[in-house]
Amino acid sequence: MALPVDADRLRADIEGNAAFGAIDDGDPDTHGRTNRTGTEANRLARDRLVERFEDAGLDVTVDAVGNLVGTWTPESAEPDAAPVASGSHLDSVPEGGIFDGPLGVYAALESVRAMQDAGIEPDRPVLVVSFTEEEGGTFGNGMLGSAVATGTTDLEEALALTNDGGETLGDALSRIGYDGEGTIDPAGWDGFYELHVEQDTTLEDRGADLGVVTTITGITHCHATVEGEANHAGATAMDERTDALAAASEFVLDVERAANDVVASSSESAVGTVGSLSVAPNATNVVPGRVEAGIDVRDVEYESMETIVAAARESLARVERERGVETTFERPFDVLPTPMSDRLRDAAHAAADGAGRTAIDLHSGAAHDAMRVARVTDASLLFAPSRDGISHNPREWTDWADCAAATEVLAGAIARAAGAE
């Protein structure tokens, strides 16, 4: 069964959403946006989604952490049956792309409309979901709305998180009019599909229309500090300094090397990144006194992650011995690898076959709301191709035809999961 989707309607939705927080750098090949939770751009993106839900006849609910749900209960469905849900998020990283998140939300909505247009009669209601603060960085570590919905994060704790301006998430949601009641409960869902851009080049390299994720990698975030001694860059002889940046530079290269070693020896999917580095006092003429670093480690195998983290700790111990700096190391965020639902993966492959699209299995190195949902019910993560694998960047791009093809498969998978055939 092929379930035709309206490619132009989908494109108009994604382009309409992209206008909120749009970055125009004058380059026609970039399409950036900054849509941080609780901003005016975020309010406008939410308002537009609510309008589109209403246009499609969906019932709209907002929960206490701002998660937005549109519910389609067709006459064919038992209203109390566990629904099939699908969605993603509307927020972005600063200077991010226009597909990361919105594709999954609007593809889910387009799937519902495609089912409506085709006269599909599912046994279960279908929910279109937009989770709050998936990216993190504005309030907390990310995947916040789905963490609250699945009981990983306490609601009150989430609402008390503050942004750079000191405003709580609760106050920010209230200010933009998206502080609802209760929390949605994915444990009551029959299953959840999330379509997302791949953010890597596997699909592009292999010419596939769709990726069906087998496992979402585990993720560890670590925070390291290196304390040396700030001193005059001209008056402090080379053998008298304790340069925190030189020590931290060894650490950055050690983390990179440890990840490369794991890739070469045991697990190709492992990655280790020092993504942030802040130097104090950070003046050209002062020997750096202190460095703070943020480290990101991921793999489908938790053991590989442990190997890289151990190498990072050993690197700090070594620069302490060899350079006389003092260091600290914390690991505030640690999530195990998450396998996806075989049942939903099979439905996705069947939908791809039915639509004449090529689908391949792969892993996800990025965390997504589907990872949280998988804690409490069957979840499946599907990927559309990303040009050159670029994301979190205005140069992120997925061709409109690729968006439509992936959405066609998503619609078929949802229809199957909802018992439409």
Added chain:
Amino acid sequence: MALPVDADRLRADIEGNAAFGAIDDGDPDTHGRTNRTGTEANRLARDRLVERFEDAGLDVTVDAVGNLVGTWTPESAEPDAAPVASGSHLDSVPEGGIFDGPLGVYAALESVRAMQDAGIEPDRPVLVVSFTEEEGGTFGNGMLGSAVATGTTDLEEALALTNDGGETLGDALSRIGYDGEGTIDPAGWDGFYELHVEQDTTLEDRGADLGVVTTITGITHCHATVEGEANHAGATAMDERTDALAAASEFVLDVERAANDVVASSSESAVGTVGSLSVAPNATNVVPGRVEAGIDVRDVEYESMETIVAAARESLARVERERGVETTFERPFDVLPTPMSDRLRDAAHAAADGAGRTAIDLHSGAAHDAMRVARVTDASLLFAPSRDGISHNPREWTDWADCAAATEVLAGAIARAAGAE
């Protein structure tokens, strides 16, 4: 001849000055201040110096770039004779120490008061000078007041420099009431003495009271950029990334290694520092896309500096080849090594002998206003001991007895240079 100075009066002056912009971190062993040009703290420090000039009967002038001068024209002096000048600066780096700059200004004032108290009758007027924006970082690269006074920097260009808030130096000086007329002219001075804290441990290690600088090292400031590709830290495989921070980390270590190599092979006084490093987008979960670095290179031999700068350029070329990043390298600031005046050095040694103090020759790795003044007249830089060599840091310290001992030598040297014996 020993010229007694009033150690308590000197201490009261330095402590009084230290109150403006004082940092109280609760640690009794630290004495920090932030006194940036054009701030309220800077205005108060200037106001206090003017009062102390007037208390000592000095004529006060302020020039167009805010340089402050107190002139003592004793009855013994020919008013038109080329004066002997001495001084330093009142501004500090952010979170700097209380001696770096103010010691030289108030020691010069104390020298005048000591001559007055002792009934010394010099042939020449004596000037006490406080130069504007020696540290740099607020407006431009530093030593700005002395650069304008000696014709190295154009007055209008200096006044148009802006701080982080976008305010020009001219507007900032006008706002705090220190926008005078004309510019002082060190070329008309018979000579200039600057007493400063050593910011290194040579005096402490050798148990000397005073350092007499032979040469101020040359200084180069360079600015490098490393452009990689910002990308998702989880979804971008290790062999698919162009990590600007990993490349920059190699650069930091290459600069350090090049300086160490020069120290080991040819010139012990050489130093090379990557003092600042700024990463974008600087998020834990994003592969760094861009790094900017500030590099400081100094030595008494210009050839050694060239060797380190060449190694820095080669390092960037190497990471371009090996890592696929793009780099740029600029060298916006370059000053040759500056020998100090033999005549004034001899007078300082004679004054030390007369006062029963030990003085040793050494070089200065730090630039000071004396470097600018040496372009146009005889200049001499003297050092007082710095505990553990720490400066540009609230832990900077010079014992009050060491301040007084060094000031006693300064007073004797000024008296000799001014023809008092």
